[in-house]
Amino acid sequence: MKRREFLISSAVLAFGTQRAPAQQSGTKKRVALVHFSTKVADMRIGGDTGFTIYLQELQRLGYVEGQNLIIDRYSAEGQRERYGELAGEIVSTHPDLIATSGTPLTLELKAATSTIPIVTVTGDPIRFGLISSLAHPGGNITGVSGDAGIELWGKRLELLAEAVPTLRNVLFVGPQAALEAVGGKAMREAAQKLGIALVNAPVATPINEQAYRRTFNAIRRDQADGLVFSDDVGNYAHRILLVELVKQIGLPAIYCFREQAEAGGLISYSTDLKSTVRTAARQTVEILRGGKPGEIPYVQATRLELVINLKTARALGLEIPATLLTRADEVIE
DSSP states (O other): OOOOOOOOOSOOOOOOOOOOOOOOTTOOEEEEEEESSOOGGGSSTTSSHHHHHHHHHHHHTTOOBTTTEEEEEEEOTTOGGGHHHHHHHHHHTOOSEEEOOOHHHHHHHHHHOSSSOEEEEESOTTTTTSOSOSSOOOTTEEEEEOOOOTHHHHHHHHHHHHHOTTOOEEEEESOHHHHHSHHHHHHHHHHHHHTOEEEEOOOOSSOSHHHHHHHHHHHHHSOOSEEEEOOOHHHHHTHHHHHHHHHHHTOOEEESSHHHHHTTOSEEEEEOHHHHHHHHHHHHHHHHTTOOGGGSOOEEOOOEEEEEEHHHHHHTTOOOOHHHHTTOSEEEO
C-alpha cells in the first residue's frame, strides 16, 4: 500500500515571486508531497497549518489542485528505516517536483535522483551536504533552512532558565543524535554554564502518538523540572500533542514553534513558520514555471520570535521576570 504524506516546516524570509496567471488548463504539473509522519488526512487545506498555508499560497500563485496541478502524497509513517524505500518509490513515478522537509529524508531523496527538482525545508543544508552554496545551490535542490545558527539551541535553554530560576534538571525531547550533534553540543555547554543537568528523553520509532505517550509516561517517573524540545520533523508533526502532554505532567517547557505557545505552551522561540512555508511555495511555483532549482537561492532563517504565554505561567505558579517579558515579541494573556 502506498503511504503518502507531506510537510513544510520551519524557517523564514520571503523572496519575491510576482503572481502570474495560471497555466492553461491543458497542462498539468505533478508534485509529490513527502513527509516523515504527518497523516494524509491532514495534508490538505483545513488540515495541518503548514499544509494549509502551502496549498493556499500555491493557489494564490495560480496552481490549483485538480485544475492545473496533480498532487501525490507520501509518508514514511514515522519510520526512518523506510526513507530509502520511499524515496525510490517517489522517484519511479517521475513527478515534476518533489516537496519535502527534514534533512535525513531530503538526503535520501537526493541519493535517489539528481534530476527531479526538490524543494525542501531543512537544517543547515551546507553542513549536511545537500548543497554547496546558499546563493547558488547547484544541482536539483533548493529550499529553506530553519537553522538560524547553532547558538539558537543554547539560547532556548537559557530562556527557560530565565523564566524558571530554580531549573536544575531538564529533559531534551528529541533524537539522541541531535543532542550529540553541534547544536546539541551548544545546548549541553549552555546547560553546564547554568548548572543544569541535561538528559535525553528518547522517542521510539515509529514516531507516532503512541510513541510520544510512552515517552511522557517515562518522563512522569523522572525527577525533571523542565523540558526543551528539538525542532525535528517528528516533533513538528506532533507539535500540538506535545503541548497537551506537557500540560498533563505540569512542567515548564520551551518549544520550537510559535503555534505551541499559542496552543498553551509556556514559551516558544522560533523562526517564522508561515513565512517559511510561503517561501517554499514560491520556490515551488518558480520551478513549475521553468526555473532551475540550482539557480534559486536556498533561503536561510534570520528572524526569530519569542512568545510567552502568561496564562500558562500562572497555571504553573511562575512569575515571569519583567526583563524577559519586555524582550518578547508577543505576550499571551
